[in-house]
Amino acid sequence: MNPANPGRTARTPWIVGVSGASGTPYAAAVLRALLAAGESVDLVVSRAARLTLLDETGIGFRDAHWRSDLRAWLARGADGKPDTFAAESADLGAVRHWAAGDLAAGPSSGSYPVKGMLIVPASTACVAGVALGLSKDLLQRAASVTLKEGRRLVVAVRETPLNGQTLRHLVALDEAGATVLPASPAFYAGATHIQDLVDFVAGRALDAAGVPHTLYRRWEGDLGGGRTTTHTHYPNSAEG
Numbered sequence: 069m070n071p072a073n074p075g076r077t078a079r080t081p082w083i084v085g086v087s088g089a090s091g092t093p094y095a096a097a098v099l100r101a102l103l104a105a106g107e108s109v110d111l112v113v114s115r116a117a118r119l120t121l122l123d124e125t126g127i128g129f130r131d132a133h134w135r136s137d138l139r140a141w142l143a144r145g146a147d148g149k150p151d152t153f154a155a156e157s158a159d160l161g162a163v164r165h166w167a168a169g170d171l172a173a174g175p176s177s178g179s180y181p182v183k184g185m186l187i188v189p190a191s192t193a194c195v196a197g198v199a200l201g202l203s204k205d206l207l208q209r210a211a212s213v214t215l216k217e218g219r220r221l222v223v224a225v226r227e228t229p230l231n232g233q234t235l236r237h238l239v240a241l242d243e244a245g246a247t248v249l250p251a252s253p254a255f256y257a258g259a260t261h262i263q264d265l266v267d268f269v270a271g272r273a274l275d276a277a278g279v280p281h282t283l284y285r286r287w288e289g290d291l292g293g294g295r296t297t298t299h300t301h302y303p304n305s306a307e308g
């Protein structure tokens with residue numbers, strides 16, 4: 069219930085922060101799955117993430133045209149081809165966009181109601197900034213707020229190899245209560261397509277957040293089971 073407007077349920081979104089690490093398909097998969105699960109999303113795309121998105125998809129993300137840019141982004145799979153799942157489920161009415169430079173935005177304050185935050189993908193610069201509490205932009209500020217409020221923070225770090233400095237920052241995040249989730253796909257779930265690998269990482273991020281999804285086939289204790297089961301993303305595809 070919303071105390072300012074009795075009878076209306078308060079919007080309590082997940083914050084999705086997209087930082088400038090490689091892996092914008094991970095962010096798209098998480099966003100699609102959150103929307104499919106009926107969740108609201110507050111989206112923050114860092115300045116550097118605009119470069120990775122442009123590099124990986126050819127899409128320029130503009131604050132003034134974020135809705136059409138986001139729709140174009142969610143409408144394509146990790147291979148750059150149209151994603152039918154996205155086209156069916158993407159209700160962008162549940163998405164609110166905040167510019168990365170807007171430090172007066174809702175997610176800047178702990179009194180702004182949110183369920184938690186997923187940073188997908190997280191750059192090592194973002195990891196450092198959150199570990200040190202730099203709050204150099206809205207994404208980092210929102211992550212620091214999430215931690216100080218004791219809410220769920222999932223950090224899908226994407227870099228390899230990792231140096232000692234980043235490893236120490238990741239330990240600091242773990243100790244502060246975040247879930248450190250390397251963007252590290254597994255192969256036991258029967259992946260036959262690049263999107264399956266992406267969906268595995270996205271699914272594990274949603275598992276950490278406690279959001280239900282069907283993005284990947286869970287381990288059921290049968291060796292080789294992943295090779296005999298139709299995977300979830302392209303169930304009708306001849307190429308798999």
Ligand SMILES: Cc1cc2nc3c(=O)[nH]c(=O)nc-3n(C[C@H](O)[C@H](O)[C@H](O)COP(=O)(O)O)c2cc1C
Pocket residue numbers: 086087088089090091114115116117119120123190191192193194195226227
């Ligand atoms: C095309 C491209 C790919 C990048 N990939 C990574 C990456 O995988 N991991 C990483 O930590 N940084 C990566 N970077 C560097 C980050 O974008 C850079 O450190 C930036 O300062 C991150 O800022 P942000 O955390 O505010 O988004 C990449 C940069 C570019 C342009």
